[in-house]
Amino acid sequence: MTAYVMKGVSLLGAAPRDLVVRDGRIADEPPGAGAEVIDAAGLVALPGLVDLHTHLREPGREDAETVETGSRAAAAGGYTAVCAMANTSPVADTAGVVEQVWRLGREAGLVDVQPIGAVTVGLAGRQLAELGAMATSAAQVRIFSDDGHCVADPRLMRRALEYVKAFDGVIAQHAEEPRLTEGAQMHEGEVSTRLGLTGWPAVAEEAIIARDVLLAEHVGSRLHVCHVSTAGSVEVLRQAKARGVRVTAEVTPHHLLLTDELATSYDPVYKVNPPLRTASDVRALRQALIDGVIDVVATDHAPHAVEDKECEWAYARPGMVGLETALPVVLSVLGEQWELIAERMSRAPARIAGLAGHGGDLAAAGSPATLTLVDPAARRTVDPSDLVSRSRNTPYAGTTLPGRIVATFLRGEPTVLDGKVVR
Amino acid sequence: MIKHLRSAADLDAETATLILDTAAEMATLAGREVKKLPTLRGRTVVNLFYEDSTRTRISFEAAAKRLSADVINFSAKGSSVSKGESLKDTALTLQAMGADAVVIRHPASGAPHRLASWVDGSVVNAGDGTHEHPTQALLDAYTMRSRLGRLDGLRVAIVGDVLHSRVARSNVLLLSTLGAQVTLVGPPTLIPIDVAAGLSGDASRRGDRLVPGEAAGGPSAPAGSAGGDEPRAVSPAAIAGLSGDASRRGDRLVPGGVAGAAGGGPAVSYDLDSVLPDSDVVMMLRVQSERMQDSYFPSAREYSRRYGLDMRRLRRLPEHAIVMHPGPMNRGMEIAPEVADSPRSTIVEQVANGVSARMAVLYLLLGGK
Structure with missing residues (x-):
C-alpha cells in the first residue's frame, strides 16, 4: 500500500503541517522512502464527508444513476460514505436488495455505500418491511426510511420507531402529511399563488415532525428527520431537543441557498421535494445549522434522466443532483468554519449512521486515513456537462461557488487526485 | 412590441392599451362585408390545444383567419401527443414546420413558458392550468x-x-x-x-428576498470570505432582491x-x-x-x-x-x-370581443406594427 505525505496541509484551518498516511491510517512517524508527496499547500483537510441521503437509483433507473456512477460523483464531491435511499425498483425492502446495493458499492470501491432499508413493504405505508432481516444482512442496515413517501399512519410510525430499538436502528422520516400535499408542486405562498401551481404548505412538514417527536419521546426511540425545509420545523425541533427527545435532523444544500422564486421560470430543474421555500425559511435553516438544532447537511442527491426534467413543471420528477456541489454550497453559506463543516458533513452523519470508520480525528495517529482535501481559495462555475454523475439536473448551472475538492482518500487509498476520480 | 404573451404580467400599461386600441380597430371589421385583412398573409399560426376548448380555439382560429394567416389546428387527441410525444418534441416539430406563432392551451401551469424556450416563434398563452389566460x-x-x-x-x-x-x-x-x-x-x-x-x-410588495452574498451569521463566519462571488447566475430574482420582513403565512x-x-x-x-x-x-x-x-x-x-x-x-x-x-x-x-x-x-359581447382582442394580439406579436 502506497504511503503519502501531504505537504503543508491545514487540518480544519489549523497551521500548515505535513500529514503522513501509511497502511491506510494517519501516521505520526516520517513517511519513509517511496512515499508519494502531495503538495497540499493552501489546502484544508476535512474528515471524509458522509452523506446520509443519497439516491443512487440502482436497481431500476440505471439510466439516471448507478451505484458506480453515484459513487464516482460522491468521491468527486469529497464524500467517503453515502447512505443509499431505499426507493429503488425493486424497493430496498428486503435483505436481498440491500445486499445487492451493498455489494455493488463494494465493487465500485470508491466510497462506502451503506444501504438504507425501507420502513414499509414497497414504500406503501401499510406493513412493516423485514427490518430485522435487513439489519442482520451483510449490509447491516441501521437507517430505515420510506423517503419520497411519508410514514403517515401514526400507529405504523410508532411501531417502526419501537421495533428498530432491538438493533439500535433509526427511522429517517420524510415529513410530509400526504393529505395536505395532494397534487402539490411548490411551496405554498405568494409565488405559488402567482404561478398557479398547487401549494405544498409548510404546515404539512411541521405537523408530521411535531407528531413524530412526540411519538419518539413516548416510546424512547431515535428519530431522524430528513430534509428539514421550514422555519416552523426548526422551532419544533428546537423545542423537542430542549426536552431531550432523541431526534436528529438534516438540511440539504439547496434549502440553504435557493428560494421558491426560482419556480418563476417554470424550469423543473428547480422542482424538488420538499420544495424550495422562502428567504426567511432559508435564514432559519442556516441559523439552525449553526446552532446544532439541525445536525447534518445531507445532499438528497436525486439524479433524473433528461426527459424527466425537460417537460412541463407538473409532469417533472422532483429532485436535484447534489453530491458534487454540496461542500461548495455549504462553504458559500457558512464561510470557512471548518470545525462546524466537519461536524455537520462528516462526524455527525457518521455517528447517526453508525459508520465507525468515518468522521475520525485526523490529528490522531492511527485514525483511518479517510479524508478530503479542499482548496478553499478556488472558485468554480458549475457546468452541468462537467458533472461526474450520470445526470445533469443541477440547479447551480452557471453559478460560481467557492471551494474545489482536490483529493479524497478512503482508508489511505486515493479515490480522487487533482480533482479527478482515479478510476 | 413583446414577443410572447405568456402572462398578463408581460404587458405594461402602454402595450396593453395599444392592444385594446388595436382591438377596437379590428372590431370595425366585423361590420364589413369582407371581414378580412391581408396583414398576416403567408404567416403560420398553430393552435396547439392539449385541452378541449372549442370556444377558445374557434376564437383564435377566426382571429388568425381574418388576418389571412395560415392556421394549423393541432389537438392533442388522436395526434402524436396521445402516443406519448413530449411537449419538447412537439415544439421541435412545430419549429421545423416554421410556425410563426403557437397558441397553446395546456392543463399544466407554465407550459407556455416551457414552449417559449424551445421555439423561435411567438407563444400565446390560451390558458395554462390554474395559472393564466391573458387573452x-x-x-x-x-x-x-x-x-x-x-x-x-x-x-x-x-x-x-x-x-x-x-x-x-x-x-x-x-x-x-x-x-x-x-x-x-x-x-x-x-x-x-x-x-x-x-x-x-x-x-416591492412581494416577500422577503435573500441579499446577494448573504451568508449565515455566527461569530466565526467571515462574512466576506465566501460571499464575494456568491451565486449570481442562478437567478437574480431568487438570490438578489430586497430586504424587509414579510411574514410567510x-x-x-x-x-x-x-x-x-x-x-x-x-x-x-x-x-x-x-x-x-x-x-x-x-x-x-x-x-x-x-x-x-x-x-x-x-x-x-x-x-x-x-x-x-x-x-x-x-x-x-x-x-x-x-x-x-x-x-x-x-x-x-x-x-x-x-x-x-x-x-x-x-356575456355574449365578451365572446364577440374575444375575436377582436385575439386579432390585435396576433397582429402586434407577429410584427404587424
Missing part, C-alpha cells in the same frame, strides 16, 4: 372599457373560485396594470394564500373586510353583499361543483346562497354596473339564469 383578460378589459368608457379607477369584483381560476389571475394583473381596483370575493378556501402580494404588479383578513388595494395588489373580501354596492363590474367565475368533494365548500346550495349572483344581489349593484362571466356558465350555481340574460350582462 381572456384582454377581451374582458376591452369589454369593460367599451361599456363603461374607462378602466382607470374602475372598481371590479371578481367572484368565486379564484384559487383555480386562470381567468382571475390574468384579470387581476392586467386590470391592476391599467389602473382598476380589483376585489376578490369568495369563500376563504377558494382565495389563494398571500394573494395581495402574489398578484401585485409591484414587485397568509395575509388573510377578517371576514367581510377589505384590504390590500393600496399597493397595487387585489383586495379580498368574503362578503359579496358588502362589495356589490361599490362595484362597477362584477365578474362571476365558473365554480365546479366537484370542488365540494374536496371540502372547499359544503354544498352547491350553500355556495350559491352565499356567493351566487341572483336578482336580489343584482339590485345591490349601482345603476351603471355590468355583469361579466368568462363562460361556460353554471346557470343556477354562480349565476342565476335571469341575471345571465339581463341587459347588464355582457
Whole structure:
C-alpha cells in the first residue's frame, strides 16, 4: 500500500503541517522512502464527508444513476460514505436488495455505500418491511426510511420507531402529511399563488415532525428527520431537543441557498421535494445549522434522466443532483468554519449512521486515513456537462461557488487526485 | 412590441392599451362585408390545444383567419401527443414546420413558458392550468372599457373560485396594470394564500428576498470570505432582491373586510353583499361543483346562497354596473339564469370581443406594427 505525505496541509484551518498516511491510517512517524508527496499547500483537510441521503437509483433507473456512477460523483464531491435511499425498483425492502446495493458499492470501491432499508413493504405505508432481516444482512442496515413517501399512519410510525430499538436502528422520516400535499408542486405562498401551481404548505412538514417527536419521546426511540425545509420545523425541533427527545435532523444544500422564486421560470430543474421555500425559511435553516438544532447537511442527491426534467413543471420528477456541489454550497453559506463543516458533513452523519470508520480525528495517529482535501481559495462555475454523475439536473448551472475538492482518500487509498476520480 | 404573451404580467400599461386600441380597430371589421385583412398573409399560426376548448380555439382560429394567416389546428387527441410525444418534441416539430406563432392551451401551469424556450416563434398563452389566460383578460378589459368608457379607477369584483381560476389571475394583473381596483370575493378556501402580494404588479410588495452574498451569521463566519462571488447566475430574482420582513403565512383578513388595494395588489373580501354596492363590474367565475368533494365548500346550495349572483344581489349593484362571466356558465350555481340574460350582462359581447382582442394580439406579436 502506497504511503503519502501531504505537504503543508491545514487540518480544519489549523497551521500548515505535513500529514503522513501509511497502511491506510494517519501516521505520526516520517513517511519513509517511496512515499508519494502531495503538495497540499493552501489546502484544508476535512474528515471524509458522509452523506446520509443519497439516491443512487440502482436497481431500476440505471439510466439516471448507478451505484458506480453515484459513487464516482460522491468521491468527486469529497464524500467517503453515502447512505443509499431505499426507493429503488425493486424497493430496498428486503435483505436481498440491500445486499445487492451493498455489494455493488463494494465493487465500485470508491466510497462506502451503506444501504438504507425501507420502513414499509414497497414504500406503501401499510406493513412493516423485514427490518430485522435487513439489519442482520451483510449490509447491516441501521437507517430505515420510506423517503419520497411519508410514514403517515401514526400507529405504523410508532411501531417502526419501537421495533428498530432491538438493533439500535433509526427511522429517517420524510415529513410530509400526504393529505395536505395532494397534487402539490411548490411551496405554498405568494409565488405559488402567482404561478398557479398547487401549494405544498409548510404546515404539512411541521405537523408530521411535531407528531413524530412526540411519538419518539413516548416510546424512547431515535428519530431522524430528513430534509428539514421550514422555519416552523426548526422551532419544533428546537423545542423537542430542549426536552431531550432523541431526534436528529438534516438540511440539504439547496434549502440553504435557493428560494421558491426560482419556480418563476417554470424550469423543473428547480422542482424538488420538499420544495424550495422562502428567504426567511432559508435564514432559519442556516441559523439552525449553526446552532446544532439541525445536525447534518445531507445532499438528497436525486439524479433524473433528461426527459424527466425537460417537460412541463407538473409532469417533472422532483429532485436535484447534489453530491458534487454540496461542500461548495455549504462553504458559500457558512464561510470557512471548518470545525462546524466537519461536524455537520462528516462526524455527525457518521455517528447517526453508525459508520465507525468515518468522521475520525485526523490529528490522531492511527485514525483511518479517510479524508478530503479542499482548496478553499478556488472558485468554480458549475457546468452541468462537467458533472461526474450520470445526470445533469443541477440547479447551480452557471453559478460560481467557492471551494474545489482536490483529493479524497478512503482508508489511505486515493479515490480522487487533482480533482479527478482515479478510476 | 413583446414577443410572447405568456402572462398578463408581460404587458405594461402602454402595450396593453395599444392592444385594446388595436382591438377596437379590428372590431370595425366585423361590420364589413369582407371581414378580412391581408396583414398576416403567408404567416403560420398553430393552435396547439392539449385541452378541449372549442370556444377558445374557434376564437383564435377566426382571429388568425381574418388576418389571412395560415392556421394549423393541432389537438392533442388522436395526434402524436396521445402516443406519448413530449411537449419538447412537439415544439421541435412545430419549429421545423416554421410556425410563426403557437397558441397553446395546456392543463399544466407554465407550459407556455416551457414552449417559449424551445421555439423561435411567438407563444400565446390560451390558458395554462390554474395559472393564466391573458387573452381572456384582454377581451374582458376591452369589454369593460367599451361599456363603461374607462378602466382607470374602475372598481371590479371578481367572484368565486379564484384559487383555480386562470381567468382571475390574468384579470387581476392586467386590470391592476391599467389602473382598476380589483376585489376578490369568495369563500376563504377558494382565495389563494398571500394573494395581495402574489398578484401585485409591484414587485416591492412581494416577500422577503435573500441579499446577494448573504451568508449565515455566527461569530466565526467571515462574512466576506465566501460571499464575494456568491451565486449570481442562478437567478437574480431568487438570490438578489430586497430586504424587509414579510411574514410567510397568509395575509388573510377578517371576514367581510377589505384590504390590500393600496399597493397595487387585489383586495379580498368574503362578503359579496358588502362589495356589490361599490362595484362597477362584477365578474362571476365558473365554480365546479366537484370542488365540494374536496371540502372547499359544503354544498352547491350553500355556495350559491352565499356567493351566487341572483336578482336580489343584482339590485345591490349601482345603476351603471355590468355583469361579466368568462363562460361556460353554471346557470343556477354562480349565476342565476335571469341575471345571465339581463341587459347588464355582457356575456355574449365578451365572446364577440374575444375575436377582436385575439386579432390585435396576433397582429402586434407577429410584427404587424
